[in-house]
Amino acid sequence: MPGSAELLPGTLDLLILNSISLGTLHGYGVLLRIEQISGGALHIQQGALYPALYRLEHHGRIESEWGVSENNRRAKFYRLTAAGRQRLGDEVASWTRLAEAIAMVLGTTPQEI
Amino acid sequence: MSGLFSRARSYWRGLRRPEQLWAEMDEEMRFHIEMEAERLVREQGLEPPEARRQAALAFGGVERYKEEGRDARTLGWVDALLQDSRYGGRVLAKSRGFAVVAALTIAIGVGATTAIFSVTNAVLLRPLPVSDPGSLFLVQEQRLGSMSSGSEGRRIPYDRYLEYRESTEEVFSGLAAQRYTGFSVLADGEAVAVLGALTSGNYFEVLGVRPQVGRFFTGDDEPVAVVSHRFWRGHLSEDPEVVGRTIHLNSQPVRVVGVAPRGFGGTATGVGLDVWVSMEALAPGEGIGLPASWVAPFGRLRPGVDPALAASVVDAVARRIPPEEPRTRVEGALLEPMTGMAGSQRGAITAFLGMLLATAGLVLFIASVNIAGMLLARGVARRREVAVRLAMGAARGRIVRQLLTETLLLFVLGGAAGILVALGGTWLLARVRLPGADILMLDLSPDGRVLGFALAVTAATGLLFGLVPALQASRPDLATALKGGGIRSGAGSTRGRSFFVAAQLAMSVLLLVTAGLFVRSLQRGLAVDPGFDPDGVVVAALNLAPHGYDEARGRAFYQQLVERVRALPGVENAALADVVLVSGNLYTGDIEAADPGSSGPVESSSAYSVVDTSYFETMRVELVAGRGFSAADAAGAPAVAVINETFARRLWPGGSPLGKRFRMAGTEIEVIGVARDGRYVALNEEPTAFAFLPFAQRYGAEMTLHVRARHGAEASLEGIRREVSALDRHVAVEQAMPLPALIGSSLFPQRFAASLIGIYGLVGLLLAGIGVYGVLAFYVAQRTREIGIRMALGARARSVLGLVVRRVALLGAAGAVAGLLLAAAVARLLEGLLFGVSPLDPATYALVALALVGVGGLASYFPARRAVRVDPMEALRAE
Numbered sequence: 001m002p003g004s005a006e007l008l009p010g011t012l013d014l015l016i017l018n019s020i021s022l023g024t025l026h027g028y029g030v031l032l033r034i035e036q037i038s039g040g041a042l043h044i045q046q047g048a049l050y051p052a053l054y055r056l057e058h059h060g061r062i063e064s065e066w067g068v069s070e071n072n073r074r075a076k077f078y079r080l081t082a083a084g085r086q087r088l089g090d091e092v093a094s095w096t097r098l099a100e101a102i103a104m105v106l107g108t109t110p111q112e113i
Numbered sequence: 114m115s116g117l118f119s120r121a122r123s124y125w126r127g128l129r130r131p132e133q134l135w136a137e138m139d140e141e142m143r144f145h146i147e148m149e150a151e152r153l154v155r156e157q158g159l160e161p162p163e164a165r166r167q168a169a170l171a172f173g174g175v176e177r178y179k180e181e182g183r184d185a186r187t188l189g190w191v192d193a194l195l196q197d198s199r200y201g202g203r204v205l206a207k208s209r210g211f212a213v214v215a216a217l218t219i220a221i222g223v224g225a226t227t228a229i230f231s232v233t234n235a236v237l238l239r240p241l242p243v244s245d246p247g248s249l250f251l252v253q254e255q256r257l258g259s260m261s262s263g264s265e266g267r268r269i270p271y272d273r274y275l276e277y278r279e280s281t282e283e284v285f286s287g288l289a290a291q292r293y294t295g296f297s298v299l300a301d302g303e304a305v306a307v308l309g310a311l312t313s314g315n316y317f318e319v320l321g322v323r324p325q326v327g328r329f330f331t332g333d334d335e336p337v338a339v340v341s342h343r344f345w346r347g348h349l350s351e352d353p354e355v356v357g358r359t360i361h362l363n364s365q366p367v368r369v370v371g372v373a374p375r376g377f378g379g380t381a382t383g384v385g386l387d388v389w390v391s392m393e394a395l396a397p398g399e400g401i402g403l404p405a406s407w408v409a410p411f412g413r414l415r416p417g418v419d420p421a422l423a424a425s426v427v428d429a430v431a432r433r434i435p436p437e438e439p440r441t442r443v444e445g446a447l448l449e450p451m452t453g454m455a456g457s458q459r460g461a462i463t464a465f466l467g468m469l470l471a472t473a474g475l476v477l478f479i480a481s482v483n484i485a486g487m488l489l490a491r492g493v494a495r496r497r498e499v500a501v502r503l504a505m506g507a508a509r510g511r512i513v514r515q516l517l518t519e520t521l522l523l524f525v526l527g528g529a530a531g532i533l534v535a536l537g538g539t540w541l542l543a544r545v546r547l548p549g550a551d552i553l554m555l556d557l558s559p560d561g562r563v564l565g566f567a568l569a570v571t572a573a574t575g576l577l578f579g580l581v582p583a584l585q586a587s588r589p590d591l592a593t594a595l596k597g598g599g600i601r602s603g604a605g606s607t608r609g610r611s612f613f614v615a616a617q618l619a620m621s622v623l624l625l626v627t628a629g630l631f632v633r634s635l636q637r638g639l640a641v642d643p644g645f646d647p648d649g650v651v652v653a654a655l656n657l658a659p660h661g662y663d664e665a666r667g668r669a670f671y672q673q674l675v676e677r678v679r680a681l682p683g684v685e686n687a688a689l690a691d692v693v694l695v696s697g698n699l700y701t702g703d704i705e706a707a708d709p710g711s712s713g714p715v716e717s718s719s720a721y722s723v724v725d726t727s728y729f730e731t732m733r734v735e736l737v738a739g740r741g742f743s744a745a746d747a748a749g750a751p752a753v754a755v756i757n758e759t760f761a762r763r764l765w766p767g768g769s770p771l772g773k774r775f776r777m778a779g780t781e782i783e784v785i786g787v788a789r790d791g792r793y794v795a796l797n798e799e800p801t802a803f804a805f806l807p808f809a810q811r812y813g814a815e816m817t818l819h820v821r822a823r824h825g826a827e828a829s830l831e832g833i834r835r836e837v838s839a840l841d842r843h844v845a846v847e848q849a850m851p852l853p854a855l856i857g858s859s860l861f862p863q864r865f866a867a868s869l870i871g872i873y874g875l876v877g878l879l880l881a882g883i884g885v886y887g888v889l890a891f892y893v894a895q896r897t898r899e900i901g902i903r904m905a906l907g908a909r910a911r912s913v914l915g916l917v918v919r920r921v922a923l924l925g926a927a928g929a930v931a932g933l934l935l936a937a938a939v940a941r942l943l944e945g946l947l948f949g950v951s952p953l954d955p956a957t958y959a960l961v962a963l964a965l966v967g968v969g970g971l972a973s974y975f976p977a978r979r980a981v982r983v984d985p986m987e988a989l990r991a992e
Binding site: 026027028031045046047048050051054055057058059060069073074075076 | 118119120123124137138140141142144145147148149171172173174175177178181182184185186
């Protein structure tokens with residue numbers, strides 16, 4: 001496993017939006033997906049997810065709905081709103097630009113992150 | 114934008130059901146931990162209790178995240194504001210005394226300003242009580258030759274108005290016309306003089322006003338009248354069956370068809386019309402006893418029509434219609450927006466109200482400075498608290514914001530109280546009875562604009578005067594503050610406060626000097642000898658012309674009236690004159706000496722008045738030569754006159770004018786008597802030439818009865834009314850009041866200004882005095898240690914006193930000098946309003962300076978006493 005990276009502030013929102021964009025999830029599911037996709041390289045304090053989720057919901061980027069989980073328990077599911085999708089696109093674009101710029105500065109070719 | 118909406122919605126939800134949200138977060142997080150625990154059991158084979166423990170650890174503090182979750186739902190600044198307000202409220206509740214004093218101070222300042230603004234609003238800002246006043250325009254013809262204009266606008270012949278109406282249909286949805294007319298109305302057995310208007314039939318339609326009772330004009334073929342709500346209430350007993358009742362206008366019976374809505378008194382601000390009669394039902398030339406041929410037109414623009422276009426249409430029509438007589442030339446017409454006040458008046462009134470508003474502004478300034486001073490003092494007292502908060506990591510900006518919120522809360526409280534003060538003030542103002550101003554109709558009640566003004570003033574002063582104390586109090590000078598030496602390190606703020614207190618004193622001085630000058634000029638004005646004795650005289654004006662009296666009937670009426678009134682018990686004498694002297698109205702005519710050979714100027718002009726034979730005796734006018742009028746000076750006899758000294762000097766300097774002749778208005782008149790110079794138009798006028806002419810030789814239908822009686826005015830007036838009514842119940846008595854009051858009313862603006870500015874000045878001085886006390890008390894408290902040391906080292910009470918006194922003297926002197934200089938400058942500006950008084954009148958300035966010394970002394974008494982009483986041991990021990 002490559003070295004785990006500390007999460008830069010503000011990137012948590014981006015990761016959450018991205019995870020949810022792949023399908024409606026409840027909070028735990030978001031956590032799993034982030035860990036899954038990053039191959040365990042990204043560590044977040046599990047509970048810190050929730051204030052971020054609430055903040056995103058507060059700003060209208062995601063919306064929530066109570067439903068039933070895969071093991072028949074009550075859970076809150078989140079999905080992207082149109083505004084959230086828009087925001088995700090913008091953020092990904094600016095991240096990509098940033099990453100390319102840094103990579104160029106560091107003199108390496110862009111690799112898969 | 115959508116972000117803001119969703120945030121507001123989410124915030125609102127959070128506000129309404131916090132427990133539900135809390136429970137939901139709880140459930141969600143518990144679900145998460147359970148799922149994680151299950152995974153650990155599945156993937157790592159842990160025992161359930163151990164799995165749950167590890168899951169909880171991995172999760173972190175549930176409570177903490179729930180709190181963060183709740184914080185995530187804030188609306189940022191609104192939340193902070195509410196928090197600050199709640200905190201501020203608690204702080205103020207603890208120091209109730211301070212809060213009350215401060216709120217009262219603010220109330221005075223805001224109340225004073227808002228009261229004046231109410232008046233300004235009622236007079237200048239409030240639109241007419243008609244629908245869409247912005248689309249109403251006066252049609253003002255520009256003409257050379259015969260002209261007629263009144264306060265309702267420039268007038269044109271009625272037929273001409275009808276032509277305008279036909280030709281301007283595409284730009285005006287309606288063109289109406291009016292002419293103000295005085296009516297003598299007999300209703301409910303009492304004849305009353307009112308101001309009304311003769312109008313076109315569509316008058317109310319064009320204005321967009323709906324009747325309160327009954328209807329308006331709808332093409333009646335006999336003259337009908339609409340009365341005002343005020344008249345209906347005051348003289349028709351608010352009779353619900355008023356429609357169809359007959360009242361008498363100028364002795365003619367007229368049916369009432371409707372009552373205008375409450376608050377409607379015509380199209381001029383402040384003037385309350387009481388009767389409207391449609392001209393369309395009157396025969397040409399008939400106007401219920403008055404000629405109604407000339408009217409002032411106004412119209413409502415059709416929606417979407419450009420005023421410039423309408424103006425050009427009207428102008429074209431004006432030039433096209435041939436003038437009613439060949440000597441007149443019409444040069445076009447203009448449109449003037451109907452604002453309720455003629456442009457010429459607006460300027461003077463705005464200036465007067467502006468001055469009053471500035472005065473109130475000064476009071477507000479003084480009050481606010483006091484508040485700022487109090488806040489500065491409190492800031493120093495709370496140094497510790499603020500220092501602790503800063504030390505714990507609070508941002509300075511946050512503290513400033515919180516202190517400012519506290520101040521604003523205080524100001525809001527004070528502002529609300531201020532509105533109540535203003536309401537009381539305007540209520541008092543409305544009670545002021547201006548003599549002869551029964552037509553005045555002014556709605557002083559507060560509306561949105563007034564409340565908005567009060568709010569704006571409160572907020573602005575709160576921010577302005579709260580900012581500096583807040584900044585001062587939150588200065589990050591932690592070390593000293595925490596060490597407790599904070600009290601002493603307020604030197605800078607004391608200097609600032611002293612400056613402001615000196616400013617307050619200066620403002621009070623300015624107000625008091627201005628008021629004092631007004632009062633003095635009033636005194637001078639009232640002390641002037643008008644050339645007759647007004648005390649004990651009442652006057653009553655009558656007009657017989659509208660009732661169709663010719664000269665014979667009129668003379669008979671007046672003669673009978675004078676005889677009957679003279680016979681009343683308590684009446685010493687009664688006389689007739691066509692005007693009341695020194696009431697602002699006078700006739701003037703050109704004169705020239707008929708005897709050539711006099712060395713002085715032969716042409717001049719003179720004011721004159723027509724009086725009867727008993728006038729000089731009744732009014733106690735002194736004749737220095739010759740005689741007054743007698744029965745010999747009758748209609749057929751040679752024309753005579755009594756002139757005053759100035760007249761004689763002008764035309765025949767250096768010799769006796771008795772027997773000399775002069776020409777006026779084509780008549781040759783002989784001088785039979787000379788009266789001592791007096792005042793004729795206003796109390797402060799220059800010497801004016803004046804002539805008295807005999808009533809017997811010049812009839813006028815409008816005469817004023819002057820009655821000198823031994824008993825009170827009310828009884829005399831009652832008697833007069835009774836006698837007039839007995840002779841002809843249709844004739845109304847106007848301007849019935851004691852003569853001194855009528856003369857005094859011409860000085861009303863000065864009197865009002867003097868009273869108001871005087872009151873404000875005293876209030877300002879009181880507040881400034883409190884300010885002085887505040888600064889001194891603070892100063893003494895600061896220097897307690899120093900005083901203690903001095904006394905311990907042997908200083909006597911006197912030198913300690915000297916410290917305090919020197920401080921006060923410095924403050925007072927600075928304030929006084931600044932104030933007196935400022936007052937002198939302002940007084941120079943107001944020179945036009947002050948008569949007989951120099952803007953540098955020493956008595957006034959000296960008196961005010963004395964008042965300042967008095968207040969300063971009083972304000973410093975307690976701090977000085979405390980300073981002297983300082984116990985050195987106590988002072989040294991305390992910190």
